Amino acid sequence: MSSFYGVELTNRLMLGTAQYPSPAILADAVKRSNVEVVTVSLRRESGSDRAGQGFWNMIRDLGVRVLPNTAGCHSVKEAVTTAHMAREVFDTKWIKLEVIGEEDTLQPNVFELVEAARILSDDGFQVFPYTTEDLVVAGRLLDAGCEVIMPWGAPIGSGQGLNNITGLKTLRNHFPDVPLVVDAGIGLPSHAAHAMELGFDAILLNTAVAKAGDPAAMAQAFNAAITAGRDAYEAKPMESRDMASPSTPVMGKAFLS
């Protein structure tokens, strides 16, 4: 069982709440996949339509744990201020820390990410940093107080899967006891299963479910794939070989030529 700041999750799928065709379909996806953690955000609220209030009531009714993000933040100050506002609104120490560094790839600005992570960790936050698979950066994030690392699989919303399997494997092998969550870039259940087979502790995704033709069915498919991948990792997969090796015993074979 993996522990995320002391919280043990039965379900290793963390689901984003954006881009669904309707709130009802989002709720259905969460319920049918038995997701325990959903990500949420903060945006400007109008005093007249108060759209955020209805959304928040719906999420609370689902009875799941929320992981607020700092999506769209580009600086330490923006991210830290947003985190403080999220902590008050959502009443949680958890924060998915995003500090975006580049618009085409939405990849994190890892320099500002480490600084923001240190400030927030020192202030009592439990930081889930969205980062690249860079090993040194992950080490700096741990030094800064993070107890979970969330490397991307591929750019946010791209659905490309795992773009640097070697880098992800290195991260897993180097930090065997740190909870690692692949966050972003997952497009198919097979991508998620692959990450779990590598030993990752959980998968955080949004677009692959929200933009599916049937989001609730896709959430269930991801759930099954993540469970299968984790089971396979725990069952210790065989080593791959470059050459064939007969599975049927050779000894006792008839001489017929």
Place this chain on the structure above:
Amino acid sequence: MRILLNGESVEILKTDLDEALLELGYNSAVVATALNGEFVPVTLRAGTNLEPGDSIEVLAPMQGG
């Protein structure tokens, strides 16, 4: 006086942040506030004075990935 509310210019009568939020329709809403880029916790809204030209951000839960 005129202030910026979520980037839009609005006219308000109240000069106290907590009272201004009521005036602007946020009564009992779950929101977080920032004044001129600095977070203002809910416990400090009453007693936080607004001045003409101030910029208030009022944020609420929203969908996110």
